[in-house]
Amino acid sequence: MSGEFDLIARIRARAGTRDDVVLGIGDDAAVLQPPPGRQLVVCTDTLNAGVHFPDDTAPADIGWKALAVNLSDLAAMGAVPAWCTLSLSLPDADPARADALLDGLLELAAQHGVALVGGDTTRGPMSLCVTAVGHVAPGGALRRDGARAGDELWVSGTLGDAAAALRGWSRGDPVLPALRTRLDRPTPRVALGLALSGLATAAIDISDGLLADLGHLLAASRVGAEVDVDALPASTALHAACADAELRRGLQAGGGDDYELCFTAPPALHDAVRAAAVRVGIPVTPIGRMRPGGALQCRTASGDPWTGTRAGYEHFAE
Ligand code: ADP
Ligand code: MG
Numbered sequence: 001m002s003g004e005f006d007l008i009a010r011i012r013a014r015a016g017t018r019d020d021v022v023l024g025i026g027d028d029a030a031v032l033q034p035p036p037g038r039q040l041v042v043c044t045d046t047l048n049a050g051v052h053f054p055d056d057t058a059p060a061d062i063g064w065k066a067l068a069v070n071l072s073d074l075a076a077m078g079a080v081p082a083w084c085t086l087s088l089s090l091p092d093a094d095p096a097r098a099d100a101l102l103d104g105l106l107e108l109a110a111q112h113g114v115a116l117v118g119g120d121t122t123r124g125p126m127s128l129c130v131t132a133v134g135h136v137a138p139g140g141a142l143r144r145d146g147a148r149a150g151d152e153l154w155v156s157g158t159l160g161d162a163a164a165a166l167r168g169w170s171r172g173d174p175v176l177p178a179l180r181t182r183l184d185r186p187t188p189r190v191a192l193g194l195a196l197s198g199l200a201t202a203a204i205d206i207s208d209g210l211l212a213d214l215g216h217l218l219a220a221s222r223v224g225a226e227v228d229v230d231a232l233p234a235s236t237a238l239h240a241a242c243a244d245a246e247l248r249r250g251l252q253a254g255g256g257d258d259y260e261l262c263f264t265a266p267p268a269l270h271d272a273v274r275a276a277a278v279r280v281g282i283p284v285t286p287i288g289r290m291r292p293g294g295a296l297q298c299r300t301a302s303g304d305p306w307t308g309t310r311a312g313y314e315h316f317a318e
Helices: 006-012 057-078 095-111 162-172 178-185 190-195 210-221 236-241 244-253 267-280
Strands: 022-025 039-048 080-090 115-123 127-136 152-155 200-206 224-228 261-265 284-291 296-299
Touching: 006 080, 006 095, 006 115, 022 127, 039 057, 057 080, 057 095, 057 127, 057 178, 057 190, 057 200, 080 095, 080 190, 095 115, 095 127, 152 244, 152 267, 162 178, 162 236, 162 244, 178 236, 190 267, 200 210, 210 224, 210 244, 210 261, 236 244, 261 267
Parallel strands: 080 115, 224 296
Antiparallel strands: 039 127, 080 127, 152 261, 152 284, 200 261, 224 284
């Protein structure tokens, strides 16, 4: 692509580094020195224009989110993030847009000490594919398949904000900035994932909606769960934007893009989980119990069965 090398030079000048990057951007591949005795944890996720973010999303927010969704995956594995690569497809070599994308991506990378060590730059519809690499102690990764019947089910932060923003945007309604920020600049719960090591029996990050992602955890762990939909944590912004309790439940249980962690832990570790969350300053809420069998049952506070209307994140559908 014309201007490809200019763009790569701009990226290289800003990418940041770490002592364990033996060779970063500029050669055929990066050379990295993993910490001795640690296992590497690798994930990749793509954001495509027109699919994964509203078309009025600021380029800096797109850059932020492209890395955030990957750091969220590392958080859900209990991994320490270290390096990333960026496969960038752009319709043209406009340096202002490329700089803005990098502004967001590198701001989040700096917050987590992550170095951008390579990538690829091509012409096409806008798309950002980030690969992130982190590390864990041997055998220490938080997996989806370790939940046991009797475990408590927890979720971090609040749910439904991003879905409420997306719903408002798709309807052309004004959207509260606090909600739009949750959609555009999700906060990967990296410190919580690390703090849950040795406590959580299973974990997953919520990208497609609580019930959809919990379903993956249940299938992997071969257990069921009972969820109290009225225990799902809601932000004050969600309450302000959405007075209808049933709509709110739907957004919280079915909406995606919040990038909170959903995890399980034995009830005996209840206080330890709370203490770990306080230590890292990320709220956590118990929302249910793991049960024998494979069923996922939702109940309201009054004990009535609840069957939602949205089974998960539907791409911009209402
Ligand atoms: P090659 O032809 O060997 O694949 P490229 O010209 O694609 O090399 O890339 C040159 C260098 O720039 C490589 O180190 C590559 O990792 C890096 N690079 C290319 N595009 C990006 C990008 N979007 N972000 C970060 N590094 C990039
Ligand atoms: Mg290449």
